[in-house]
Amino acid sequence: MMKSLGALLALGLAGLQFLAVLAVVFSSYITSQKALLDQARDLLRDVGANTVVHSQGFLNPAEGAAQLAARLAQNEVVASDDQQRLEQLLFQQLQITPQFAGLYYGNEDGGFVYVMRSPDEPGVFRSKIIAISAEGERSTRLIWRDGDFNILRSQLDPADRFDPRTRPWYIKAQAERAIIWTDPYIFFSSQQPGITLAAPVFEVEHGVRGAIGVDIEISMISVFLASLNIGSNGKALIINSNGDVIAHPDQDLIKTATDEGGLRFADIREIGDPIARAAFGPLAASGSIPVAQETASEFVYEGNRYVSNMMPVISEKLPWTIAVYAPEDDFTGVIKRNRAMNIWLAVLVAVVTAIVGLALADFIHRPVRAFAVRTALISQGEIDADAPAPKTYRELERANEALVQEIVARHAAEREYGETFNMSSRGMAQIAHGSGNFMRVNQRFAEILGYDRDQLIGMRFADLIHPDDAAPFADSGILTKDDFVLNRDLRCIGANGEAIWVTVNAITILDQNGKALHAVLTMDDITQNRHAEEQIDRLNKDLSHLARRDTMGQMASGLAHELNQPLTAIAQNADSALVLLDRQGGGNPELRDILTEIEQQSLRAGDIIRALRGFIRKDEFPPKPFSLEDLLKQMCYLVRAEASDARVTITTSLPDDLPRVVANRVQIAQVLINLLRNAIEAMATQPDAAPREIGIAASASEEFVTVCVTDSGPGIAPDLNLFAEFETTKAGGMGLGLSICRSIAGNNGGSLWLDDSVSRGARFCFTIPVYQPKVTPLQD
Template sequence: MKKSLGASLAVGMAGLQFLAILLVVFSSYVTSERALIRHARDLLRDVGINTIEHSKGFLSPAQGAAELAAQLAQNRVIASHDTPVLEQLLFQQLKMAPQFAGLYYGREDGTFVMVMRSPDGRAEYRSKIISIENGKRRVELIWRDATFAEVGRQLDPTDTYDPRDRPWYVKACKERRTIWTDPYIFFSSQQPGITLAAPVLHENGRVRGAVGVDIEISMISEFLSRLNIGQHGRALIINHNGDVIAHPDASLIKTRSADGTLRFADIRELGDPIARAAFGPLALAGALPVQQETPSQFDYQGASYVSTIMPVISDKLPWTIAVYAPENDFTGVLKKNRTLNIWLAVLVAGLTGLIGLALADYIHRPVRAFAVRTALISQGELDPDAPLPRTYKELGRANDALVQQIVARRKTEREYGQTFNMSSRGMAQIQPDSGRFIRVNARICEMTGYSARDLTQMRLRDLFHPDDPTFVGAIFNTDDSDFAVNREIRCIRKDGSTIWITLNEILIRDEHGKPLHAVLTMDDITQNKRAETQILQLNRDLSHLARGKTMSQMAAGLAHELNQPLTAIAQNADTALLILNEQPDGPPPALHDLRTILAEIEGQSLRAGEIIRALRGFISKDEGGSTALDLAPLIEQTLRLVQAEATEARVGLQTLLDPDLPPVRGNRVQVAQVIVNLLRNAIEALAPDPAADRRVILRAARDGGMVRIAVEDTGPGIAPGINLFSQFETTKSDGMGLGLSICRSIVEANGGTLWHETLPGRGSRFLFTLPVHAHG
């Protein structure tokens, strides 16, 4: 694409101004944004530390109360066995600690004292006392007001609670130290909480019982909801197992299990999608809790967020504080200011561009006049010797050089154009990338039948015969500077006829090696191709005649040579049979098999002589006589001839003959020869094939006025591209290509047809027909 000097000057001046302003704006924005992001991360870290300290401060009184109660009971400062006194002590501690949900003491004998905030609203507090007297268990519920006055009392015989089975009791007694349980949802209040327990020991170290404190931690969620983290930031607390135990929206942390009980929601199923996106992948990868403070950035629905994950609060409280906030809460104002500055930069650049355009027009005016003069000279509308208008000295020197180049180019183009148009060979220029014609001469139009206008709308490959490979276009982009094409190919003329051409093509490049166009020449060689084809056909015909004569001579010699030993075999077998039959009492029983064998030898020798005579007669154009044939015994005899070959090749032979098969009319020996040849072809096709199913099936059935005989095999089939019935074409390495051709000729001479069918899957089927013998 050509660029205007004036526009380039104007755009360049305005662009430099614009880029300078943008550089200042963006550098200021980047530094300010980084500072704000660092500030945001510091803020998130401070929120995490504040949440940790608040959680510790919230839970520390519980630990002190539990340990104090355990020490008082252990040192007998209070009578831990005195239930009324113990109940009153627990009541006073519960009343002083608003975050406590309940305090209780379980003894080693299964007795239990618990004071909790009443969940049913009947009174402010409720006590549960389990006592055992004379082996009988008694559970009593007592409701009290804020002054410890009794409001109500009732027995609960259905209660089966045993403190010794509870996890807090078992863990505290086992570890013999103050322990914290994992947070869970309290059954009575349906609020999130945690239990702290401490053991009470005898002087000898044996466990006397355990003191427990239930602490509702919903107040931590309330604390998180009051935190200001930007405008939309949030903090949450995640337990070491991935449960979210505190969130600004307390309703999100509870969910129901499959059995209907309440439990904490896992971070990966939390109803806060931003928190899931921020911290869910870490939980899925098993990276929670973290060992050190871990800041990060992430995107959610096109918005960018910053987040921080703090290490666990302590070994006793393996909770992780996680905080996130949108970056826009900290950098939004900065981005708005950046947008305003960009618009100011655009305005300044536009004003300076207008000024630059006027200045560029003044500078560019002589250049424009020079360009107009050059175009007129190039088009021949202005004499190169015409006086040059006032311009720059550099343009004057350029004008002199340009005029010389134009004159030389015109001379070259005129000479090339005359050669191109008057050439006796077809010539054309084509585009290197698409193969489209750019320019053609009259000879190409004459050869193809298209006009020059038609060809300039076409590509070179559009002329090629569809069966010939397309090679022009893609290979023109080769880096080989000596690229050329020289080949023979078929073309389709406009009238649909096909011609042969020789195509010579070279690629023209510029000084940088980039392809400019391809120059090709074409010559019509259709007459030469026809002459070559005729000569080739004549050579084939001569070769065929020579082979036919050789075969006739070979067949005649073989028949002459073989008839004498076959006649001797037949006569000897007949003489042996005569000797056996002249025995006065007939041949002995032991020689019956010998008699059968001699009869078979005589019959087969006679039949061999008939086959040789028939083959000799066929080669010598002697059609022989046609008679009525019974196919069933003929097929049986042919199977005997190929049985040895089939056994050696491990091929099974099978016949499927119509029981009502009518007699056919034909030459018995010739029909037998066709069947033998087809069977041997099938056996030879299966011999090298490793298939487990190696079978040849011979079928015969009536088909109207014809009998159809089929030979099927389970071999690999016929390769595509083989013309099976052409003379001297064969798929065998040692074959002559005459078998199927002779078989087709024999079948047709006997009034039938021979053809091939491909079976689905594997195998081939050869079929031929013979006419049914007409009685008359």
């Protein structure tokens, strides 16, 4: 019976461990295989997403070519006949954009300027210029240049008959009147894969003047794909919407010869990558490329399982599909081999454990067997009952007695401490050493945070701290350090998601040997006190703002009063000068224009000052109907000198049927002037190469006309309240301009706001009511 018990203990221990090891091995294999396959799919997805981003980032400079065309047309560089200047501009653009293989411009007369890279020629760049004379004669000149635009060689090509007007890029750009992309193709000169972007160039009086084109080599995308690490044998490729493979880690596989002796892209069904053919060829044959959404699949090739993934097209302009595949064994092969080894290892561990367990069971069971033998001998009368018991028995008995005494004492201490802990009026918690988890919390602690006590057990104090106050607790074990002491105010996030201000005190409890046992933390709710302090601060700030606004109102009213007199004198003097000029027989026309402009602007300044004074004094100025289009032209004319000094271009986009509006015209003019000058000042500090453009657009609805002023400046910081009084981004600003503008817009029946939908710069919009003429009913 006793031996059977020891054997069962040993065999049970070994058997349970064997089963546990097998369960761990198989469960680990299943979960690890699934996790690795999921990771493999995530890796393929990430590779596809990275390839999309890389391709877009590689081709995005081509969008700049369209903007270049617009700027060239606006500055009348393309529209002019200065082909040398145009060649220099294209040369500079080609130098700063390594993705471009060449840039060219063709006009409606057949003229053509082409600048391309030419590493194998006498110079690193070659230009081709086709000039058409007024009599219709054409001449073609080839120019080789070095990197400094110096001519190394120049010659005429009388046999050239190239006409840009017959090229697909020119025809398509003219027909669509927008930026167009061609399908990828193999460049004839460099025999490298590429794509062409073209944009029409407009002239105000003559419509389309010509088209600008950009040749972009996309071989670098294949180089990028070759650098990707997708398992051990995985690959990524790019498939065009027509099935052509336009990028592959092995660039030689994507080119194939045509019947005419040229080169074209290889179709996915004929590419020299057999795994790619097996993965994506059937989709191309069924017309399923491109896919509408991300598509993951598995397939078998020559007995090996593969995983693949296809991404949706990059964009409508670039209907390219990113395709990725990789062998499944790249991710699960190691774990499959480890599974068999771990099973044999489990068997070996079970055998060894059984032998050790048998010996251990006999050692543990020996004192019990000795006491059983002694009892049997006493019952048979072979030994005296007073005979000394086995030594092991007495040691176990004393140890048992001492242990019982320790347990009783500890329970008494824990009971006393537990009552104090639970009944405390302050929030209290015990934090485990090492993990930082709550071991125990009292009811008051749970009430402050809004949790149940059971919910807090196992959570960490660092998880409850507000993110703005969590920096000192970034180290998860800080509360369990041996020398840690904490006494500070901070914010916690309650169960309802709201911030709670608390005062926290915490120390680490050490044992008699100086080893950390746990941390004790106390907490008091001070949220109401904090809210009271914040309310007092807000009231003080509001009182300060009211005092400053009253002072600014008095000062502005005084300035308006004082400035009226000199402005009146200026207007009268200008009028008197015009009268004297008339008496002298007309005089100089330019002098008359200057005097007239002085008189008009002084009168307009007087109107603005009177309007400002009335706005400050809350005088009533009845709104009147006026033409917003005329007002916009006048405001652009007024700031043209400032815009010219800052090299800022102002453009307007107004509908033909823009209705009249009803408001105080002078006040609306002030809003426009303030927005335009703010935009000019914002862009004046930008680097010279940065764009400096202001766009004014207007649109009308039944009740309002909306005017938007958009600039290409640095934009507005998201944490700045521009419309608050005394808030400004200017070093010398007072922070009143936009606040007054918003008040003006509101007083005139509209509104003013910042439109944050633009990706660059800033856009301010305001509305003005549409003038609704009163209809007098007909009398019978």
